[in-house]
Amino acid sequence: MGKILKYSFYDLMRSRWSYVYFLFYLLLGTVLLFLNNDLSKGVITLMNVIIVLVPLIGTIFGVMYYYNSKEFTELLLAQPLKRSSIFLGQYLGVALSLSMSLVLGLGIPFILYGVFKSTAIWDFTLLLTTGVFLTCIFTALAFNIALSNENKIKGFGYAILLWLFLAIIYDGLFLLSLILFEEYPLDNLSLIGTMLNPIDLSRTLILLKLDISALLGYTGAIFKKFFGTNFGFIISFIMLSVWVLLPVLRITFKAKRKDF
Numbered sequence: 001m002g003k004i005l006k007y008s009f010y011d012l013m014r015s016r017w018s019y020v021y022f023l024f025y026l027l028l029g030t031v032l033l034f035l036n037n038d039l040s041k042g043v044i045t046l047m048n049v050i051i052v053l054v055p056l057i058g059t060i061f062g063v064m065y066y067y068n069s070k071e072f073t074e075l076l077l078a079q080p081l082k083r084s085s086i087f088l089g090q091y092l093g094v095a096l097s098l099s100m101s102l103v104l105g106l107g108i109p110f111i112l113y114g115v116f117k118s119t120a121i122w123d124f125t126l127l128l129t130t131g132v133f134l135t136c137i138f139t140a141l142a143f144n145i146a147l148s149n150e151n152k153i154k155g156f157g158y159a160i161l162l163w164l165f166l167a168i169i170y171d172g173l174f175l176l177s178l179i180l181f182e183e184y185p186l187d188n189l190s191l192i193g194t195m196l197n198p199i200d201l202s203r204t205l206i207l208l209k210l211d212i213s214a215l216l217g218y219t220g221a222i223f224k225k226f227f228g229t230n231f232g233f234i235i236s237f238i239m240l241s242v243w244v245l246l247p248v249l250r251i252t253f254k255a256k257r258k259d260f
Contacts, residue, residue, distance in 0.1 A: 002089070003089070004076070004081075004085060004086055004089025004090060004093070005088075005089040005090075005092045005093045005096075006093070008065075008069075008089060008090045008092070008093025008094060008097075009092075009093040009096055009097050011069075011093070012061075012065070012093060012094060012097040012098075013097055017061075018097055018098075018101055021057060021098065021101045021102075021105070022101040022104060022105045023105070024105065025101065025102060025105025025106050026104075026105045026106075026108060026109060028046070028049065028105075028106075029042075029046070029105065029106045029108070029109035029110060030109045032045055032046065033109055033110070033113045039110075039113070039123075039124070040123060042110075043123045043124055043127055043206075046106065046127060047127060047203065047206045047207075050102075050127065050130075050131045050134075051134075051167075051199055051202060051203050051206075052167055052199075054102065054131050054134045054135055054138075055134050055137075055138040055163055055166065055167060055198075055199060056138075056163050056167070057098065057135075058095075058098060058134065058135045058136075058137070058138035058139040058142065059138045059139075059141065059142045059159045059160070059162065059163045060142075060156075060159070060160075061094055061098060061139065061142070062091075062094055062138065062139040062140070062141070062142025062143050062146070062159075063142045063143075063145060063146050063155050063156055063159045065090065065094050066090070066142070066143055066146035066147070066155075067146060067152045067155065069090065073086060073087075073090070083255040083256050084251075084252040084255055084256065086255070087143065087147075087251050087252070087255040088248070088251065088252065090143075091139060091140060091143050091248070091251060094139050094143075095135055095136045095139045095140070098135045098139065099131075099132045099135050099136070102128070102131050102132065102135065103128055103131075103132065106124075106127075106128065106131075107128070110124055122209070123206075123209055126205065126206060126209050127206060130202040130205060130206060130240070133198070133202065133240045133241075133243070133244065134198060134199065134202055136244045137198050137240070137243045137244050137247065138163065140244060140247035140248050140251060141159075141162060141247050142159050143247070143251050144247050144250050144251060144254065145158045145159050145162065146159075147251065147254045147255065147258060148254065166197055166198070166199050167199055170197050170199075170200070171197075171200065174193050174197075174200075177189075177193075178190065195236075195239045198239075198240060198243045201236060201239060201240060202240070204236075205233070205236055
């Protein structure tokens with residue numbers, strides 16, 4: 001698996017899209033720091049970009065890499081290699097290359113600006129951590145979709161639909177349910193609903209860390225009560241880890257039983 005991971009990683013590092021992705025975050029971080037003297041404000045702005053863009057890029061890259069390397073994958077399947085090693089190596093190569101572009105692209109301008117000397121270092125670290133989690137989650141989901149659909153158009157369509165649902169539609173349905181059942185106690189429902197969406201969970205963690213939970217209104221008090229504690233943060237990161245683990249396990253399960 002290590003050799004396949006290494007090959008996938010270097011293959012993506014040679015891709016111009018990886019450099020575009022890296023340069024985008026490098027330019028974004030530089031511009032934000034140039035326009036804002038407050039690092040915390042820069043983190044808030046970056047959150048709004050990362051929460052939406054990182055899942056989209058992870059989804060598109062995951063599906064695109066699977067379909068573009070399909071012939072090479074079939075060649076590897078003819079070799080005495082474990083199927084799980086092939087697909088997990090490819091997945092990890094994509095996830096690591098995207099994560100590195102994100103971390104370096106944002107990390108370089110913030111380090112040069114002096115983030116280590118600021119109290120915003122922990123907010124920025126949390127932002128990058130959630131960004132890496134979202135990259136791993138949506139890349140794994142993209143590989144699952146591609147493995148389940150031989151048709152490239154269907155695969156891309158389902159992948160974009162999944163991102164659209166979790167990034168936009170889910171929030172609308174969630175808020176609608178809170179409005180319709182406002183007469184009932186919704187504390188537990190709000191917490192469960194947030195944990196069932198990795199994008200919402202990441203956004204909530206960052207907002208609470210920045211201590212601006214008042215922007216969340218009624219649910220902000222509930223989230224502050226739970227996520228604002230050490231136990232809440234631990235549970236949140238466990239849930240993000242579960243969101244990574246379950247799709248990865250399904251990649252292994254699907255790869256072993258798929259007829260290529």
